[in-house]
Amino acid sequence: MMRRNLIVFWILSLFVFSQYSYAETTWDGLYAGLNIGASENSHSKNCETDGSGCTAFFEHGHINGGAQIGYSKVFSNNFYISPELNFNTVKVHIKPIDDIDNLKLRYEINIGPKFGYIFNNAFSGYIGAGYSHVNAGVSGQSVDYDGYHLKLGGIYKWSKNLSLDIFYQTSRFGEEIIFDPNVSRNVEIDLDTLNSIRIGLNYSFN
Numbered sequence: 001m002m003r004r005n006l007i008v009f010w011i012l013s014l015f016v017f018s019q020y021s022y023a024e025t026t027w028d029g030l031y032a033g034l035n036i037g038a039s040e041n042s043h044s045k046n047c048e049t050d051g052s053g054c055t056a057f058f059e060h061g062h063i064n065g066g067a068q069i070g071y072s073k074v075f076s077n078n079f080y081i082s083p084e085l086n087f088n089t090v091k092v093h094i095k096p097i098d099d100i101d102n103l104k105l106r107y108e109i110n111i112g113p114k115f116g117y118i119f120n121n122a123f124s125g126y127i128g129a130g131y132s133h134v135n136a137g138v139s140g141q142s143v144d145y146d147g148y149h150l151k152l153g154g155i156y157k158w159s160k161n162l163s164l165d166i167f168y169q170t171s172r173f174g175e176e177i178i179f180d181p182n183v184s185r186n187v188e189i190d191l192d193t194l195n196s197i198r199i200g201l202n203y204s205f206n
Contacts, residue, residue, distance in 0.1 A: 026160070027080055027118055029206030032069040035088070035165070037198030039064060041105060041191065062105060064090045068165075068200055070114075078118040082126070086110040088198075106142075108194070109133045110149055110169070125154045132171045138178055138189055145191045147173035155202075165200035 040061045066088030074080040089107040112130015119125065128151040136143050153167025173191040 026204075026206055027072050027074050027124065029204055030069075030071050031163070031202045031204045032067070033165075033200050033202035034065070034067050035086075035198045035200035036063075036065045037088075037196055038062065039090075039194060039196035041194045062090045064088045064105075064108075064196075066108075068202070074118070080116045080118065080124070082114040082116065084110075084112065084114060084128075088196075104137045105194075106135045106137055108135075108171075110171075112149065114151070114153070116155070122157045123154065126167075127152055128167075128169075132173070132194075134171075134173060134191065134194065136191065141178050143176045143178060143189065145173040145176060147171055147191075161204045161206070163202045163204065165198075165202055167198060167200075169196045169198070170194070171196075 038061065066086065068084055068086040070082045070084030072080050072082040087107065087109050090105045110130060110132050112128055114126045114128035116124045116126030128149075130149060132147045132149040134145045134147075136145065149169050149171040151167050151169040153165060155163050155165050157163040171194040173194070175190040177186050178189055
């Protein structure tokens with residue numbers, strides 16, 4: 001349900017912003033800004049490190065915020081590429097997380113390019129992909145996950161230097177082994193997916 005609501009919000013936002021145009025702007029150059037959004041993650045627990053036995057599945061929602069920095073370069077008429085670094089920290093957990101079976105996200109780092117198309121002076125759409133890293137807490141232990149992400153978004157420039165970036169991102173990760181004091185053995189905690197919708201406010205230094 002939450003994932004569907006995130007996608008619907010993203011589509012409606014892009015439709016609204018795509019109707020406007022700004023006459024004096026450029027898409028080249030360095031930019032940086034802040035973002036806020038909502039996300040949900042799904043993860044599973046296996047009491048045996050080979051993936052068998054005592055399997056449970058969980059989903060949790062979050063409200064998070066962070067910052068990003070990137071550089072855009074326009075090439076071949078209306079196409080552009082934007083390598084970007086994005087950092088987000090989770091501050092509000094929509095569903096309480098207070099036991100060994102639950103994985104509490106702490107922060108997320110994303111690095112990768114965005115490939116976009118400029119529809120008019122004020123609006124562009126893009127796709128992106130790259131490397132993702134997540135740090136989480138389980139039973140007082142710090143666990144790190146590495147994976148990849150895919151994103152789909154749109155950018156609306158409301159002035160020469162200020163822009164809104166609205167995007168949907170889905171990330172995939174793997175599993176880590178931790179010690180579970182409830183069963184006195186090592187268990188496998190899989191961070192399966194992390195889906196987010198975010199709105200970023202960027203300032204362009206050009």
